[in-house]
Every structure is written in structure tokens, then in C-alpha cells.
Amino acid sequence: MKQNKKHTAKPIEAIVHGVFLVAGLITVGCVLLITVYLIISGLPAIKEIGLIPFLFGKVWASTAKTTEPSFGILPFILTSVYGTCGAIVLGVPVGFMASVYIAKLAPKKLKAVMQSAVSLLAGIPSVVYGLVGMLVLVPGIRKLFNVPDGASLLAAIVVLAIMILPSIIKVSVTALEAVPKEYEDASLALGATEVETHFKVSVPAARSGIAAAVVLGVGRAIGEAMAVMMVSGNAANMPGLFESVRFLTTAVASEMSYSGGLQRQALFSIALVLFVFIMLINAALNFFLKRDKEA
């Protein structure tokens, strides 16, 4: 790449073009690599266990010695779904209200401060969230609700709700700021108050972007592993608010280091299931973003 010819010779142009093309295609290659690897390593266990017993089996006992080991991941799927829904229910209203304030009402200085605060929240490593959750939230839940162990689905939901806030706020604020000023002026001229204008004109105009923000939050929540692993208790129970639970992500992470044989393959299958979820979420995200661009 460090050719220093005085006059541009044709071969160099071709070589450089080729180098850039290859670099551009690397992302495509990585996606293919990940997809192919997950499918190849995830399918054998599903074939051996059977798709229905694997997806809808209620018992996960991968290391059972006395009885036949059982590989049902319904508890993990449901935990991931409930955990994500819970995080959305808690996080979205707060994030949404804060985004409207940051995008529309906040004074310039406060807006800058809040935006740095949100980026900071996004930058904090997930293990730090996990650590604080482990030592503050878990004992707190134990005392507040008088349960034997605070490491539960509820603790995971709270941590996830906090962790998805930055994604939700950043994308919603961008969407709200892109609403044409004329819409708002028209509404104000018709006699609506500022707040009414923001909620009844700006928010509907930015709804695709806000939907994308929520979907992005769903993706973050369902894919988070370390923080959840530190606060959720990590037992393969069916989900309950105060039950010690295991997510799809933590199921993979917690057994990977000592697994072998069919158990290991089953972990890859769990990752494949998680990957399918993520791909669906990505498709939804693209749908909303595209509609936002067209609107």
C-alpha cells in the first residue's frame, strides 16, 4: 500500500482498489463465518435431542449422573423473554420521558450534561453493573421482599432496565430532534401548549425512530450476559420473579468452561437459538429504521 510512484501507474490503482474491496468484504465474511459456525456447531445437538424436546423441554439437567441427562431449554427461553419484557416495561417509560425532555425542553447546558451522563452510562462495563447489582440490589431485594435469596429474575430485570436506558435515550433523542420544526410551529400556532405539542405532534412524527430505540433496547437486553450472570442466581428454574433463574446467555457462559460431549454441543445449540432471536430483532430494527428514513 505504500507505493510512491510519481505518475499513477494503472496496476497500482488496481491493486489498491482490490485491497479496499477486500477490506469492505471482510464484514460480510465475518457475518457468514459467525452464521456458518453457529449453525454447524449448533445443529448436531438439536438433531440428537430433537427440536421439540430441546425447545420445549422444561428440565435442564445437563450433568445428571444418576438419571439420563435432560436438555430442555424452555426455562432459559422464557427467562430471557420475561427478563427482556420486564426490562422494557421498567426502562422504556423512564427512557422515553427523559428523551422527550432532553430533546425538546432541556436548557442547552443541562442537555449537554445529560447527554454526557447517558454516554457514560453506556460506557460503564457490564461487569461493573453486575458487581454493584450483586452487592446493592441483591441484598436490597432480599430485605425488601423478605425472600431467602435476592439473586433473582427481579434483580436481573432492574439491572437490564438500567443497561438499556442509554440505547433507548440516544436513538429516541436523535429521532425527536429530526422532527421538522414546521410541524411544531404549526401546532403551537394552533394554540397547543409546548408539552402538548411535544407529545401529540413530535412524538408521533418520530414514532419509527422511537420504535427502533425500543427494539435496540430489546436486543441489548436479550444479549447481555455478564451482568445478568452476576445477579440472577443462575439455577435452571422456570422463571419466577423471585426465583433464581438462568438466561439463554448465561446458560452458555456458565457451563462452557467445564462442558464436554453432548452437553457442550447443546450449549452451542442454545447459542444458535439466541442468534436466531437476535437476527429477528435485527430485522425488526432495520424495518423501523428504514421506515424512519422514508418518512
Add this chain to the structure above:
Amino acid sequence: MNKKLSPGRRAYTAGMKALMYASTAAIGALVLLLIGYVLYRGIPNITWKFLTMAPSILNDTIGIWPDILNSIYVVIATIIIVLPLGVCAAVYLSEYASNKRLVSIIEYAAETLSGIPSIIYGLVGMLFFCEFLKMQTTLMAGALTLVIMNLPTVMRTTQESLKTVPQSYREGAFGLGAGKWRVIRTVVLPGCVDGVITGCILSVGRILGESAALLFTAGIAHVVNGFFMGLKSSGATLTVALYIYAKERGEFGVAFAIAAILMLLTLIINLSAEAVARSFKNKRRI
């Protein structure tokens, strides 16, 4: 004007305002409390010895020097590889690519990559780099996994800043008889430095904060090594060490000390990213 509002509308306005204030205040308080709590619990545990020693089972002491080194090695190795790749990919997309379908495929791939959770990167990194390419559990395997993870970030920030290089600069250079590669080298690339730097800072932040992808690819050893030896051996970065000390060994003091260090690093990284963005914005205006 407000006096003429019906009570219902006035209540709606007041209620929505209260909810907005409350949510924003809650988030602000949350950030302050998080930072305060972690620093309060962590900083008293940070001593010079703690920072500069390796953990010793004989003396029963814990030091995080090897973890600091490992973090630095992974950051350096990842950035060295991901920067050229990401910048070249971005240049291809905005300067060369004429096929619209190819562009949308590459962009879709980049978006997909940025949505994949780190645990899946860790798994595929383990299967591909550690097992298929026989690199074993090493920092290098971890760094390569992180390269894939950070590629979309560098690509996106570079692309954004390439868009701000005025088309007339390129036309001027072409008009003077420069070839495409010369135009890119002398006009386009210098114009997108800010995007490259921003991408670099964001990637460093992500690498320092990453744990799930490194747990299975880079391992958990705490040994002091040189750079090249370090890349060839297994090692825990600061985040992975935090996880191990907190979850598996119950050493919460150590964990909070590492958390405080990570928190300070996050603060520094965020501030410098903002500073870079601001300084380049000012330069553009002149």
C-alpha cells in the same frame, strides 16, 4: 395564555412535565450514585502495591499488574488490526463502491455485526480462533475476536467523517491530474482523521469494558509477560479479573478497586471522545 386552558389540559401538561422531570432526575441521580458508590468502595482499596504486583498465593496478596498489562496488550493488538481494516472498508464504501447492492450488503453486514451480543462473539471466537486455527486460549485470539466486534464501530465513524470531506476537494485533485489512490491518500484520508480518532477511542472503551467475549478466548491467567509473549499466552484483562474476583473468589474489595479503575477509565474515554469531536467541529467551522 396558560390561564385559558381547560383544567384537563392543564393537568395533562403538568402531569407530563412532572413525569419528564422525574425521569430525567432519576437518570441523573442514578449516574451520580453509581459513580459515587463505585469510587467510594473502590478507591480506598487501591494502593501502589496493588497496582504493581502480581497476585501471590504464597504471600496471600492480590495485585492487578498482570491484568493491567493484559488489558493494554489486548487494546494495542486489537486497534492495530481493526483500524486499517475499518478505515479501508469505509473508504471502499464511500469512494470506490459503485454497485449499490454490494454497498447495501456490506452495510447490512456491519449493522448485523454491531447487534450480535458479545457472548456469541466469544463462542465463535473460541471455535474459530482457538480451536480451528489452533491458537489455543490466548490474548491474540481474544484480540482477533474483538477486531470483528469493533469493525462496525470504526467503519461507521470513519464513514461519517468521510461524508464531511467536500466533494470539491476530490474534484480539484482529480482536475490536477491525480489518480484515485493519490486523491484518497492526500485529500480524503487526511480529511477523515477525526472519524478515525473517534472510532479508535470508542473501540478502546469497548475493549476495556468487554468481558464475555474474552472469557473463553483469552482466558483467566494472571501472569506478567512481555508484549509478544503475552499475546501468545492466556491472560485475564481487568474486566475479566473483576468478574473472577467478585463471582468466583468473593474478593469484593479487589473487585471494587478494579471497578473504580474501570470507572475512571470510562470517564476519561468519554471526555476525550467529546473533546475530539468538539475540537474538530470548531476546526471545520473556520
